[in-house]
Every structure is written in structure tokens, then in C-alpha cells.
Amino acid sequence: RKEVEQDPGPFNVPEGATVAFNCTYSNSASQSFFWYRQDCRKEPKLLMSVYSSGNEDGRFTAQLNRASQYISLLIRDSKLSDSATYLCVVATNAGKSTFGDGTTLTVKP
Amino acid sequence: DAGVTQSPTHLIKTRGQQVTLRCSPKSGHDTVSWYQQALGQGPQFIFQYYEEEERQRGNFPDRFSGHQFPNYSSELNVNALLLGDSALYLCASSLPGSTPPYEQYFGPGTRLTVT
Numbered sequence: 775r776k777e778v779e780q781d782p783g784p785f786n787v788p789e790g791a792t793v794a795f796n797c798t799y800s801n802s803a804s805q806s807f808f809w810y811r812q813d814c815r816k817e818p819k820l821l822m823s824v825y826s827s828g829n830e831d832g833r834f835t836a837q838l839n840r841a842s843q844y845i846s847l848l849i850r851d852s853k854l855s856d857s858a859t860y861l862c863v864v865a866t867n868a869g870k871s872t873f874g875d876g877t878t879l880t881v882k883p
Numbered sequence: 884d885a886g887v888t889q890s891p892t893h894l895i896k897t898r899g900q901q902v903t904l905r906c907s908p909k910s911g912h913d914t915v916s917w918y919q920q921a922l923g924q925g926p927q928f929i930f931q932y933y934e935e936e937e938r939q940r941g942n943f944p945d946r947f948s949g950h951q952f953p954n955y956s957s958e959l960n961v962n963a964l965l966l967g968d969s970a971l972y973l974c975a976s977s978l979p980g981s982t983p984p985y986e987q988y989f990g991p992g993t994r995l996t997v998t
Binding site for chain 1: 914916918923924925926927928931933938939941973985986987988989990991992
């Protein structure tokens with residue numbers, strides 16, 4: 775079993791839709807959590823950190839459930855430019871980061 | 884403010900050869916991590932350097948080694964290349980190494996092809 779698991783998708787949604795991605799992790803020592811987006815053949819870019827109280831950045835909302843070792847990302851009012859692969863990342867305080875294999879999103883007109 | 888830079892962008896090597904990849908971190912960052920990303924997978928953690936020492940290491944063989952210089956730049960060396968080493972190699976830098984939450988900023992990567 776992988777340390778960080780994501781539904782690979784692909785998720786194909788129309789513009790304006792709301793879509794949610796889930797991620798589970800197995801290392802209970804994980805302390806920091808992030809979502810990155812990666813466009814085809816490009817480097818990952820930080821989308822947002824995930825805090826225990828949940829956090830929102832515009833159309834994006836991230837949630838963390840430490841008891842269930844579960845992280846989510848909600849995208850509202852999807853845009854064509856949101857099409858990408860979304861990577862869930864967990865990190866220990868020692869500095870080791872583990873990435874999921876990503877969930878692919880395609881937003882269609 | 885320069886971001887993370889990596890060189891070269893592309894590289895083709897023959898099985899059994901050795902390769903060195905280079906990375907310069909974002910200004911103000913002192914911690915550098917290296918990742919290997921195969922097609923269709925997420926980045927796999929190779930190791931992390933802080934204060935010129937390897938602080939953490941992933942499940943990679945000793946053929947993978949690295950170095951960090953006093954100016955925080957870093958090198959990744961891979962010896963005895965195998966076909967399976969073909970991948971995108973990503974360097975990421977992060978804020979002062981003693982402070983979580985370790986938000987990382989990635990360079991554009993080096994695409995290594997082993998033939």
C-alpha cells in the first residue's frame with residue numbers, strides 16, 4: 775500500500791462545476807500537508823497548504839482530518855485553466871515529503 | 884527574485900555511465916530536496932540537503948548521491964545508470980530548514996533519458 779493514495783481519475787467536468795479530490799495518508803507522524811498542481815511536462819507548483827482548521831483560497835478549499843488521515847481539495851466554479859494534475863503531499867517534521875501519484879482533472883467547455 | 888534553477892534541461896546518457904545534475908535554490912532558501920518523477924507517477928523523494936549535509940533519504944540505492952555547497956546550491960550524482968533511471972529529476976528548495984511546514988518550490992527539472 776502506498777503512503778499517500780489518491781484517486782487517479784481522470785475527472786472530466788464541465789466549466790462551472792464543483793469537483794472534489796480526496797487523499798489518504800498512512801504515516802501518522804505526518805505534520806504538514808499540501809496540494810500542488812502540475813501541468814503536463816512542467817514542474818509541480820504549490821497550490822495551497824492545508825491547515826487543521828481548513829482553509830480557503832478563492833475557489834479552492836482544503837480540509838484536513840487528522841483522525842481519519844484524510845485530506846481533501848474542493849474546486850468551485852471550475853475554469854478551463856484548472857485542467858491539470860493535482861498532487862497531494864504530506865511531510866514529516868524531519869523534512870521528508872511524500873507525494874501521491876496525482877489526480878487528473880480536465881475541465882471542458 | 885530568481886526561482887529555482889536546474890541544469891541541464893535535457894540529457895541523454897548510455898547505460899553504465901554517470902551523470903551530474905545541478906540545482907540552485909530560490910533566493911533565501913537553504914534546504915534542497917531532490918525527486919525522481921517517472922511518467923504517470925508522483926515525484927519520489929530521493930534525499931534532502933540542509934547545512935551541506937544529507938538530512939533525509941528516500942528508498943534509493945547508493946548509486947544516487949548528492950552534495951550541497953556553501954552557497955546552498957546542490958548536485959545530484961547517479962552512477963552506473965540503468966534504463967529505469969530515465970525520468971524527470973526535480974529539485975525543490977524550501978524556507979529555512981528548521982521550520983515546518985516545508986513549502987517547497989520546484990525547478991523546471993532535468994529530463995534524463997538512459998539508452
